[in-house]
Amino acid sequence: MSGLASAAGRFAEGQLGHAVPRPRASELASLADALNHMAGELHTRIGQLQAQRGEQSTIIQSMSDGMIAMDVDQRVLTVNRAAERLLALDDRAARGRLLQEILREPELNRFVAEAIDAQGTVRGELRLQFGGGKDVEVRGEPMLDEHRQRVGVLLLVNDVTQLRRLVRIRSDFAANVSHELRTPITNIKGYVETMLDVGWDDEEQTRDFLGVIVRAADRLEAIIEDLLSLAELEQTSGPDRVGWEDVPVGLIVRSVITGFEAAAAAKSITTRDEIDAGLAVRGSHQLLEQAVGNLLSNAINYSPEGTEIVIRANAIDETTLELSVADQGPGIAPQHLPRLFERFYRVDLARSRALGGTGLGLAIVKHIALVHGGRTEVTSELGAGSVFTLVLPRA
Numbered sequence: 001m002s003g004l005a006s007a008a009g010r011f012a013e014g015q016l017g018h019a020v021p022r023p024r025a026s027e028l029a030s031l032a033d034a035l036n037h038m039a040g041e042l043h044t045r046i047g048q049l050q051a052q053r054g055e056q057s058t059i060i061q062s063m064s065d066g067m068i069a070m071d072v073d074q075r076v077l078t079v080n081r082a083a084e085r086l087l088a089l090d091d092r093a094a095r096g097r098l099l100q101e102i103l104r105e106p107e108l109n110r111f112v113a114e115a116i117d118a119q120g121t122v123r124g125e126l127r128l129q130f131g132g133g134k135d136v137e138v139r140g141e142p143m144l145d146e147h148r149q150r151v152g153v154l155l156l157v158n159d160v161t162q163l164r165r166l167v168r169i170r171s172d173f174a175a176n177v178s179h180e181l182r183t184p185i186t187n188i189k190g191y192v193e194t195m196l197d198v199g200w201d202d203e204e205q206t207r208d209f210l211g212v213i214v215r216a217a218d219r220l221e222a223i224i225e226d227l228l229s230l231a232e233l234e235q236t237s238g239p240d241r242v243g244w245e246d247v248p249v250g251l252i253v254r255s256v257i258t259g260f261e262a263a264a265a266a267k268s269i270t271t272r273d274e275i276d277a278g279l280a281v282r283g284s285h286q287l288l289e290q291a292v293g294n295l296l297s298n299a300i301n302y303s304p305e306g307t308e309i310v311i312r313a314n315a316i317d318e319t320t321l322e323l324s325v326a327d328q329g330p331g332i333a334p335q336h337l338p339r340l341f342e343r344f345y346r347v348d349l350a351r352s353r354a355l356g357g358t359g360l361g362l363a364i365v366k367h368i369a370l371v372h373g374g375r376t377e378v379t380s381e382l383g384a385g386s387v388f389t390l391v392l393p394r395a
Helices: 002-012 026-062 081-087 106-117 161-198 203-234 249-259 261-266 285-302 334-339 349-354 361-371
Strands: 066-071 076-079 122-127 135-144 150-159 245-248 270-275 280-283 308-315 320-326 375-381 385-393
Touching (some): 066 081, 106 135, 245 285, 249 270, 261 270, 261 285, 361 375
């Protein structure tokens, strides 16, 4: 009997893998068999429950959306890894505490209060104060027990900062391209209508008007060509593209400097290169020359007369190199630097147009770098010039 009591005690402590020894007495033997059968059943069911719990935990922790489960008093029940990253929370430290205690986000806390009081799903979008202001989509789902009674709320948080930024860029691009195309079209239409109204008997005036029309048409053509170049670059397949080759960096730079000798000489600008020997990039000679040419063209256009432009190329490590164009121009204010490579973004709108720029040159440079598996960088200081850099993989 003492053996049965001892075994029952072990079962009570959760040691269900232990078997009760079978006594000789038939009544006690039946009891031992029943206890062993019960222990086996419990052991199997507990194992199934633990497996289900493990599967549910794996699913919750693998979600890309942040998830916080709370009771009706807004006390945290669990936080998944995505929510920990997004909201800088710790699951263990957060459990059992009020959401307002662990998260200083007034808008989010107000949303949770609304979700708990609501009868169904609540959706919204807000900006978090934490982490420099992230845009998030939030959804509050009621948590119900087996009797369909509300026992809490499930808060789902999705970071849409990058998506909203892309939407803004697309909207800006649509507005900018419309404006850039409208300007030369308006000029062409205006001068043609003027000529139709006043006639073309005045040969000198007619010649002037036609000159304006030609320049506007040239600008329109340049914008369209740059847009087509961007579209083609976006469709390229990357640095393993068929037909690409190992291109010496020195050859690219010397070719570009030669092509802009006249433009530099017109402003008495000195252009020199400092290129590490043996550097090469696997890619398109034409595209790489276009990228460096765009950077050098900008440097010449925005540099004062009599200054110097230096094109440098050096190895960062065995797989990466830097190719930079440094000028002694007026420099660029810090607030403009993050957006310089966006399409049609201009620091000085009037001057850029006066110099004949389409507003797409730096965007083309960025996409050429991306096609080659690289990136673009820029550093600048007002009054001290700018350095535009292509970071590219070595051949």
